[in-house]
Amino acid sequence: NLDYSIQKGKKLPIIEKSRTRLIDIEAITHLQCDGYVTTIHLIDNESISVSKLLKLFEIGLAEFGFLRANHNTIVNPFHIREILSSFGKKMVRINNSLIILAEEGHICLNVHENLY
16 A cells, blocks of 8 residues: 655645745646646646656656556546546546546556555
8 A cells, every 4th residue: 555644745846937836745636748848736726837857757756656647647646536437448537637547557546446
């Protein structure tokens, strides 16, 4: 079982033009990329876009339990609220977002199911 308490009190520095924001890791629900821009989605529905590759976030957040869901999305399994299966596709719901899991993303589903 994963221990998500390691996220508590930890910050992710996000460098924007003239400032560095410190984002609570436990508040991050998922990250999505579109080319070279990654959007960080937070529990309060705020989103922050930065010019940084998703792969770099994946490496830095892996120790906190974040997992690759599909080619352009990393999820924080702590925030998964629903697991769905429809027409052969598996999906997870985080806040108001429905994220389709790629075949390799099914590991995310299996890990989350083991939490119960």
